Amino acid sequence: MQASPGLVDLCAKELALCGLREGETVAVLSQGDERADYVNAFLAAAARFGAVAFHVRLPDVSSSVDGEVGAWTVGATPLAGNRPALDALKGVDLVIDTIFLLFSPEQREIQEAGTRILLCMEPVDNLARMFPTPDLRRRVEAGAELLSAASELRFTNASGTDVRYRLGAYPVMTQYGYTDTPGRWDHWPSGFVFTGGADDGVDGRVVIAPGDILLPFKEYAREAVELTIEHGRIVDIRGGVEAAILRDYIEGFEDQDAYGISHIGWGMMKEARWSGLATDRRSIHMEARSFLGNVLFSTGPNGELGGTNATPCHLDVPMRDCSLFLDDEPVLIDGDVIPDELRPTAQEALR
Numbered sequence: 402m403q404a405s406p407g408l409v410d411l412c413a414k415e416l417a418l419c420g421l422r423e424g425e426t427v428a429v430l431s432q433g434d435e436r437a438d439y440v441n442a443f444l445a446a447a448a449r450f451g452a453v454a455f456h457v458r459l460p461d462v463s464s465s466v467d468g469e470v471g472a473w474t475v476g477a478t479p480l481a482g483n484r485p486a487l488d489a490l491k492g493v494d495l496v497i498d499t500i501f502l503l504f505s506p507e508q509r510e511i512q513e514a515g516t517r518i519l520l521c522m523e524p525v526d527n528l529a530r531m532f533p534t535p536d537l538r539r540r541v542e543a544g545a546e547l548l549s550a551a552s553e554l555r556f557t558n559a560s561g562t563d564v565r566y567r568l569g570a571y572p573v574m575t576q577y578g579y580t581d582t583p584g585r586w587d588h589w590p591s592g593f594v595f596t597g598g599a600d601d602g603v604d605g606r607v608v609i610a611p612g613d614i615l616l617p618f619k620e621y622a623r624e625a626v627e628l629t630i631e632h633g634r635i636v637d638i639r640g641g642v643e644a645a646i647l648r649d650y651i652e653g654f655e656d657q658d659a660y661g662i663s664h665i666g667w668g669m670m671k672e673a674r675w676s677g678l679a680t681d682r683r684s685i686h687m688e689a690r691s692f693l694g695n696v697l698f699s700t701g702p703n704g705e706l707g708g709t710n711a712t713p714c715h716l717d718v719p720m721r722d723c724s725l726f727l728d729d730e731p732v733l734i735d736g737d738v739i740p741d742e743l744r745p746t747a748q749e750a751l752r
């Protein structure tokens with residue numbers, strides 16, 4: 402299979418942002434017959450830099466991360482138990498992951514070896530439309546600075562959300578769509594910043610409002626869903642049919658850790674749109690997680706942050722029109738970004 406020239410050019414632009422240099426090593430990871438076009442394009446693009454590149458192809462698995470086939474679970478991948486493949490990935494400078502290693506112990510092991518990892522699995526037109534920029538990185542890193550300095554995050558909305566996260570137990574993580582830092586992971590395309598509350602340090606109410614997005618279901622909520630959270634656990638889920646679906650979905654994992662609270666942060670990408678999901682339900686939908694001013698509330702595993710919750714049950718809920726405060730200083734008011742250094746510049750708006 403020949404790589405499409407347009408996709409090779411796009412991947413080369415991405416590898417340039419990832420700081421790829423002559424003589425560096427690149428492994429492209431895939432499973433089964435999935436995303437062969439991405440594999441070929443990255444291998445061809447890496448060759449333009451004079452990098453040493455190769456392909457690691459694993460057996461297929463039946464679960465899926467895009468919600469289209471089988472169960473949407475995270476953390477269990479065909480890399481588990483495949484020591485030679487894992488060692489090959491740990492031995493390179495840059496891994497291009499097309500299978501979704503996030504939340505797996507193998508991803509952590511690769512990063513700890515100093516290898517940077519770029520996840521890439523979204524549709525090609527979305528890779529191009531939400532192509533990362535150094536301006537996005539600057540704004541996301543400015544958000545990370547604010548988050549790192551805070552000891553409490555609180556967010557509210559007009560539907561009755563009022564929840565507090567005690568910060569400091571977990572690091573602050575950034576996603577801006579590329580990575581040139583050894584040991585660092587990122588996902589092309591994405592744009593947000595996040596951390597986690599202390600395991601027993603999240604308390605309050607989260608009321609998912611009509612129009613907020615339920616992932617991995619890839620649905621807009623049509624009615625309010627009220628979650629009561631005590632000491633970092635969901636203790637009650639109330640509402641109509643969507644609350645019943647959520648309750649049943651989580652119960653199906655038969656895992657108390659499925660009721661834990663995961664990452665919390667906000668979206669920073671001006672190219673991503675809240676309404677994107679209305680016409681485009683492909684893949685795992687980083688657009689919904691990234692649109693400017695969303696509060697990205699999530700439940701389940703926190704291994705990505707260095708925590709011990711390893712449940713495969715992970716929900717991401719991008720919420721609109723929220724107000725978010727760090728130690729009572731506003732970052733978002735009704736979904737609008739407040740600090741100047743976090744707002745897209747006029748120059749960015751012209752892109």
Ligand SMILES: [Fe+2]
Nearest residue numbers: 699715716717
């Ligand atoms: Fe998530």
